[in-house]
Amino acid sequence: NCVYCWAKDYAKRLALMGVEPYKTHVFKPAFAEWRLKRKFGKGSFIFVADMGDMWGEWVPKVWIDKVLDAIRSKPGTKFLFLTKNPKRYRDFQEKFTENMMLGATIETNRDYKLTKAPTPRERYEEMKSLRWKHKALVIEPILDFDLEFISWIKEISPRRIYVGYDNYDNKLPEPIMDKTKRLINELYEIKDVRAKAIRKAWYEKESHEL
DSSP: OOTTOSHHHHHHHHHHTTOTTHHHHTTSOOOOGGGGGOOOOTTOEEETTTTSOTTSTTSOHHHHHHHHHHHHTOTTSEEEEEESOGGGGGGGGGGOOTTEEEEEEOOOSSOOOOOSSOOHHHHHHHHHHOOOSOEEEEEOSOOOOOTHHHHHHHHHOOSEEEEOOOSSOOOOOOOOHHHHHHHHHHHHTTSEEEEOSOOOOTTOOTTOOO
16 A cells, blocks of 8 residues: 555556456455466566565465475576565575575655555665575665665665656655765665666756756
8 A cells, every 4th residue: 555556556457458367356465376387488587476565464375385386496587576574584584595586675764654564664674684695675666865775775785776766756755866866876886776767856946957
């Protein structure tokens, strides 16, 4: 129930188009088990459950176990997990393999209360303590932050970072573009940073140019 969720509306569109599992479940948790049989080319990089959170407390353990089993059988393919509940990674620590990248969305170091997920600080604490070398951090949609945020990122020590602005005109409390660019430039020195939709904040004047 993030206020900026894009997936909920998209799921409704897919449901109207007859696409499963959305046709049956719309945006309720569902296990598309048939997808586990899909084959991927060697070197592929797959984003798992990109329209849901496989690590939410509401997800049955047996679903997660079956996904992990399928991924372990595809060592030539790399898979990205993304969650706002990284503490659940702890329950499956012994089942992770080298082709799994464990990611978390942390949009800021401030708690703007725009979501019912664990707070940014809780997510940061869990990712910092996670003993796994293949970690990813998604700062999207980026929200305004304090300098402490840079320290958080360095302490998490992710292998890959994605940064991007909201694409759906939600009028979020986002930073000006120059501030985001300074953050990206600092992170470039130490991480693999993938800049996505980088633009002026919705409230910025025309004076803030690239």
